[in-house]
Amino acid sequence: MTKYIEIAEDIKNDIFKGKYLYGQKLPYEYELCKKYHCNKETMKKALATLVENGLIIRRRGSGTFVKDNRNDNNDSKTTYIQGLSKAFQGLKEVISDVFVFEIIAADDTVAKKLKINRGESVYHIIRGRRLEGIPYSIEIIYLPMNIISNLKMEHIKGSIYQHIEKTLQLKIQSNHLNIISKQSSELEQEYLGLKSNEPYIEVEQIAYLNNGSIFQYALSRFNYRDFKFETVIINK
Amino acid sequence: MTKYIEIAEDIKNDIFKGKYLYGQKLPYEYELCKKYHCNKETMKKALATLVENGLIIRRRGSGTFVKDNRNDNNDSKTTYIQGLSKAFQGLKEVISDVFVFEIIAADDTVAKKLKINRGESVYHIIRGRRLEGIPYSIEIIYLPMNIISNLKMEHIKGSIYQHIEKTLQLKIQSNHLNIISKQSSELEQEYLGLKSNEPYIEVEQIAYLNNGSIFQYALSRFNYRDFKFETVIINK
DNA sequence: GAGTGGTCTAGACCACATC
DNA sequence: ATGTGGTCTAGACCACTCT
Numbered sequence: 001m002t003k004y005i006e007i008a009e010d011i012k013n014d015i016f017k018g019k020y021l022y023g024q025k026l027p028y029e030y031e032l033c034k035k036y037h038c039n040k041e042t043m044k045k046a047l048a049t050l051v052e053n054g055l056i057i058r059r060r061g062s063g064t065f066v067k068d069n070r071n072d073n074n075d076s077k078t079t080y081i082q083g084l085s086k087a088f089q090g091l092k093e094v095i096s097d098v099f100v101f102e103i104i105a106a107d108d109t110v111a112k113k114l115k116i117n118r119g120e121s122v123y124h125i126i127r128g129r130r131l132e133g134i135p136y137s138i139e140i141i142y143l144p145m146n147i148i149s150n151l152k153m154e155h156i157k158g159s160i161y162q163h164i165e166k167t168l169q170l171k172i173q174s175n176h177l178n179i180i181s182k183q184s185s186e187l188e189q190e191y192l193g194l195k196s197n198e199p200y201i202e203v204e205q206i207a208y209l210n211n212g213s214i215f216q217y218a219l220s221r222f223n224y225r226d227f228k229f230e231t232v233i234i235n236k
Numbered sequence: 237m238t239k240y241i242e243i244a245e246d247i248k249n250d251i252f253k254g255k256y257l258y259g260q261k262l263p264y265e266y267e268l269c270k271k272y273h274c275n276k277e278t279m280k281k282a283l284a285t286l287v288e289n290g291l292i293i294r295r296r297g298s299g300t301f302v303k304d305n306r307n308d309n310n311d312s313k314t315t316y317i318q319g320l321s322k323a324f325q326g327l328k329e330v331i332s333d334v335f336v337f338e339i340i341a342a343d344d345t346v347a348k349k350l351k352i353n354r355g356e357s358v359y360h361i362i363r364g365r366r367l368e369g370i371p372y373s374i375e376i377i378y379l380p381m382n383i384i385s386n387l388k389m390e391h392i393k394g395s396i397y398q399h400i401e402k403t404l405q406l407k408i409q410s411n412h413l414n415i416i417s418k419q420s421s422e423l424e425q426e427y428l429g430l431k432s433n434e435p436y437i438e439v440e441q442i443a444y445l446n447n448g449s450i451f452q453y454a455l456s457r458f459n460y461r462d463f464k465f466e467t468v469i470i471n472k
Numbered sequence: 473g474a475g476t477g478g479t480c481t482a483g484a485c486c487a488c489a490t491c
Numbered sequence: 492a493t494g495t496g497g498t499c500t501a502g503a504c505c506a507c508t509c510t
Contacts (some may be wrong), residue, residue, distance in 0.1 A: 030494095030495085038481085038484085039480060040496095041481075058495095060447075060488050063489095063495065064496085067412075086507080115304070144501080172444075174469060176466075176468050178464065180435060181417075181460035201417060203481075210296070211507085212295040216453050224437075227417055228414065228415070229416075229465075231412075233410060236285055264476065265476070280478080281498085283477095295477095296508075297475075297477070297509075298476070298507085298509075447488085447489085449492090475507105477505105477508100479500105481501105481503080481504105484498100484500085486496105486499100487495100487496085488496080491492085491493085491494105
């Protein structure tokens with residue numbers, strides 16, 4: 001881990017622990033530099049990640065403040081906080097229902113998305129995800145076999161990311177998301193509890209490793225009633 | 237404008253103009269530094285904004301590449317590219333139907349969102365937006381009068397942002413978005429062409445100025461068929 | 473080993489806010 | 492005037508990729 005990420009994590013934890021209260025001023029950059037024994041620019045980088053995550057606000061001339069998020073609704077089941085699926089912060093139990101787990105030849109669409117050749121082998125997974133017993137999403141996942149290997153049913157039932165990061169020691173760099181809505185078919189209606197003619201929200205996700213290769217093309221489908229996506233846009 | 241933003245804009249234009257083709261390698265950092273007469277760190281900052289915008293991918297050890305976006309569907313009417321509403325890149329004509337334009341006292345909800353006191357005066361606007369004649373969104377907007385002044389019908393019909401940035405000379409720093417879905421009522425059904433019991437997508441937006449104050453609380457509602465939101469998440 | 477991108481530091485200088 | 496955050500530079504050192 002790099003220094004600025006460690007500092008950012010530490011301050012983030014302080015905020016979550018309530019050391020710095022909502023709306024309150026954080027110590028000045030200079031003070032934080034002293035505390036963490038780092039340079040001004042490094043501290044700026046650390047704080048910039050917190051700004052991007054919507055945790056703090058910085059104002060030239062006045063200071064750095066913890067963003068007030070208390071009025072956010074926390075009743076939504078699916079929350080992509082800071083863009084990344086924090087999967088309920090690990091607080092709640094997630095169970096997978098595996099519908100499909102097979103190896104197929106990539107068709108044109110999948111090949112295009114994964115930037116591989118048509119016909120190359122890919123894992124094809126369809127799984128339902130339940131949160132404390134209640135279904136909340138259907139995931140359709142394609143993983144190129146030349147990058148992701150030794151995928152087992154236990155990973156599909158649990159965490160694919162853990163297998164990628166822990167077992168294969170690959171580093172995930174970025175996720176390119178596309179959020180749209182579509183008319184549901186029977187699978188979504190049954191699993192997500194939608195009526196016929198009701199739509200679902202789909203998050204298309206193309207995920208890159210830090211070596212630039214695409215390791216995942218996935219479609220996550222949610223009941224529109226449960227969907228919530230939070231993000232911050234910084235104007236530059 | 238700062239140097240790194242200018243450089244980023246310039247490279248962005250080159251990409252859009254086709255100078256650097258999709259999938260192609262960009263000149264090395266060092267070459268770009270020479271071209272733009274800047275320091276390595278400044279160039280990194282410029283390129284980092286393009287990474288955040290999903291335009292390029294950087295790989296340690298191999299280079300910087302233009303991201304291939306050719307397989308994106310461009311048939312959606314509403315595209316929030318890079319998070320920010322680029323409003324169709326100004327290519328298509330936008331017309332507003334103003335349903336409500338009044339000054340009211342902030343109720344509890346609005347006061348909480350705008351971080352002002354209950355009872356303070358705010359502009360309350362409800363307008364429909366049409367793209368080449370076809371309705372695509374309903375916007376419910378609240379602007380605190382102590383920040384935004386002299387709002388006229390012409391601004392509501394055109395661009396409120398232009399009034400804020402050009403006339404009032406205020407700088408917009410960030411937008412905090414929350415995307416959810418809700419059951420439609422008559423207004424959305426009529427204007428957006430939804431059937432009863434069909435939902436709409438709502439983008440809740442809280443917008444900050446660079447002095448830290450909140451100048452807008454807005455709800456934009458879209459027919460779920462037309463909605464598309466693109467964003468990039470960088471893992472750090 | 474050479475090429476390429478990432479992190480960190482030290483310090484100059486600038487812009488904005490508050491008193 | 493002072494406090495506070497933002498930008499830019501020069502240069503050291505590190506990590507990864509492609510041969």
